[in-house]
Amino acid sequence: FELLESFREDVEILYEFIDLQEMRRLLDRLYDCNEQQERNMNDTKTNIWDDLKDGRNVSFLKLLIACALTSKRNLANDPSRGFVMGVEEENSKRLRCVEIDVKDIAIAAMLSVYQYHCDNVKLAWRLIGTAARLSLELELHKLYDPAMDNAGPRHPIWVQQMFWCIYILDRRYSFMANLPFSIHDRDLNFTLLQQCKSSPYLVLMVTFGRLGGKIIPAVPKFGCIQDELNDNTRATLGHEIDLWAEAASTDTSPGQTFESTVSNMRWKCLDHIRVFFRIRGNQLRLSLYKPTLYSPSKISKHPYFASLAVQYAIDNIRTL
Structure with a gap:
């Protein structure tokens, strides 16, 4: 619980699509100190994803803990790797399937955040590129308008927030690694920002990314x-x-x-x-x-x- 709390500032400002309280409730069910520390793996339901038995909920929780642990890591003994290795393998298998969903995207995005926290900028850039392309595949970048013939699908608010977080991270890691973007402004409808009840931080960082996309090719x-x-x-x-x-x-x-x-x-x-x-x-x-x-x-x-x-x-x- 303390590790999740130590990651709260990052979550609330940088990754606002994450419901930290929901993750805490999941952790409480998985590790109940009042029941001799026995793990209940049959109840991994979250209100956000509304699924009873899906190991990816636990995988996402592990990633949050791993990101929090990176601030305490050292090269000789990195406890965060134990949380991430299995998640990486499972996510890689999922991405080889034809059908993917927003949960796969969320995990890929957080894997990139973990690599960034470990100072592996190029790995972070590759992984956020994967999350970005999957977002485009599922049309998270399209505006839902029932009056339009080609209206995009209706997505929950947290999914829209996740897409813009991915956009920001794609720009950030690309700037840092001096490598191309995976999401291009010409493909986006920025009025989506108005739909997802974005925080001022999110709006400012999206605008920052757009400005950087104009300046870097021009100079x-x-x-x-x-x-x-x-x-x-x-x-x-x-x-x-x-x-x-x-x-x-x-x-x-x-x-x-x-x-x-x-x-x-x-x-x-x-x-x-x-x-x-x-x-x-x-x-x-x-x-x-x-x-x-x-x-x-x-x-x-x-x-x-x-x-x-x-x-x-x-x-x-x-x-x-």
């Missing part, structure tokens, strides 16, 4: 001899970043609705979120302006943008 890479980024494009992207940073600052300021979306949010946690968004905003700006630092000639040509890049880098260092 010249280090050592590239191609022409500079078009000034109009740079100005437009810079304005979009400023709007995003302003929204992030407003939504996480005292008295706003952000902290009310998370039960019993501690001020320390909210401070961490503010720092997180400040750094992310600066990273977007650095991605946009740092190509002007790639050579003395570029610095001479764009002294203002080169100065901005240095200022934002300094601000990140001071913030950290």
Whole structure:
């Protein structure tokens, strides 16, 4: 129970599709201290998935515990691996079947989170890519509208929230590993965000991912001899970043609705979120302006943008 509680902040803010209370109730049934610590494997039902006997419910619980354990792990003795090995094997078998469901996607997504917590970014990128492609296969990205001829299926709120969490993780791991996205904006209808009662964090991070998807392909890479980024494009992207940073600052300021979306949010946690968004905003700006630092000639040509890049880098260092 303490391990699950230690993972609460991450769950409530980063992975809001997870019902931690439901997982605690499942754990309580599986490990009842009042019955000589006997495990009752016949009752693995959850209210979310509404199925009585499905080992994947227990697998998902194991993954949550494993993610919580990663903060306590060391290379010589990693207790989290014992929870994950069987889950990985079973999930791999399931994904070789023709028919899959949202539970398989949830497990694949959390396996990627586990690998990220273990500092295996490329493995996390591969696994979230699997979860992303399965989401597209089950049409989680489509808007349900009965008036449309090709209306997508109606999905529960938690499934819609899971899809956007997968979108965010796909962008995050792709940025970190410098590898392609699995979900592309052209395939999505972003009005889905309005349907799933998303938290301000989720909306801000989806917007962050979209901005990153625009900036990274547009800016010249280090050592590239191609022409500079078009000034109009740079100005437009810079304005979009400023709007995003302003929204992030407003939504996480005292008295706003952000902290009310998370039960019993501690001020320390909210401070961490503010720092997180400040750094992310600066990273977007650095991605946009740092190509002007790639050579003395570029610095001479764009002294203002080169100065901005240095200022934002300094601000990140001071913030950290």
